[in-house]
Amino acid sequence: MxxxxxxxxxxxxxxxxxxxxxxxxxxxxxxxxxxxxxxxxxxxxxxxxxxHPGSVAVLALDGEDRVLLIRQYRHPARRLLWELPAGIRDVPGEPLVECAARELAEEAAYRARTWHTLVDLRTSPGMSDERIRVFLARDLEPIPDEENTYVRHHEETDMPAVWIPLGAAVDKALNGMIHNSPAVAGILAAYAASADGFKGLRPADAPEA
Known part of the structure; x- marks a missing residue:
């Protein structure tokens, strides 16, 4: 055996x-x-x-099974990368799903009513202790301009956003057109989880190993 x-x-x-x-x-x-x-x-x-303090990322999926991607300059990579809304765990004691909801609001101006844990990642465990939890956010609604008070700085100043079908996002990941690791993992995980209508996903407050 x-x-x-x-x-x-x-x-x-x-x-x-x-x-x-x-x-x-x-x-x-x-x-x-x-x-x-x-x-x-x-x-x-x-x-x-x-x-590293750790991070969260959000795969936002709308009613047409489209994924929200944002483009951001990443200096170490010298690339404009298509990514998921994401951010650092920089508020001590903040529940991870609340951190994710804040990042979705700040970077994409959306809120979501339905949240699940999609996948947990160790970014590069041979060189960093960073942990990333990727959430699935659904039942989305845009945040009105008058409620959105977040001011973008530096790399976030010019950060375009697109909605693309989940299947097309999978193709782009597999064809080397999307390189950001939580984006690739989140896209593939969401595609796999969609097979049973996301019924097998863990709750948003699932413990992190």
Whole structure:
């Protein structure tokens, strides 16, 4: 019997012993650390990683099964990327779904009546501890201009938005036309979850592992 048939395929919490830790850089949002980690066999190895507060993203799906995408400049990638409305978990203690609703309102000027947890991601677990929860938002309505007081700055100043069919978004992801990781994961997850009408999705307040 192969290992695939005997082992439980589910990510599990585990923390190997850290014998030393040093902060290399502290920025406005992230820090960079080097941990000296005890490895199997009693040896140690240094592991550099980014400490990140975590993020949320929103796959907004309208009544015509169209996905809302926004375009934003990302300097590290030197690209204009099509993405989901998203943001950093920058309010201590704020429920993740409330953070997501705030980002949807600020970046896209929409609110939603129906929320589900779509998929949880570890952005790049070999170099960062960032966690991203992608929500599915449905039963949408635009926020009137007089209620929308959010002022955009910097990269958000020119951030066009489009609605495209979910199937077309899948094609664009698979054909290398969309690269943002939560956007790709959210689009593919929403397409898979639509097979049973989204009945198998976790609630919006599902615990995060």
């Amino acid at each position: 192969t290992a695939e048939n005997t082992m439980k395929v589910e990510d599990a919490e585990e923390s190997w012993n850290v014998v030393a830790s040093a902060e290399r850089f502290a920025g406005r949002i992230i820090t960079v650390r080097t941990d000296t980690v005890e490895m199997p066999g009693g040896v140690t190895a240094d592991r550099d990683y980014v400490v």
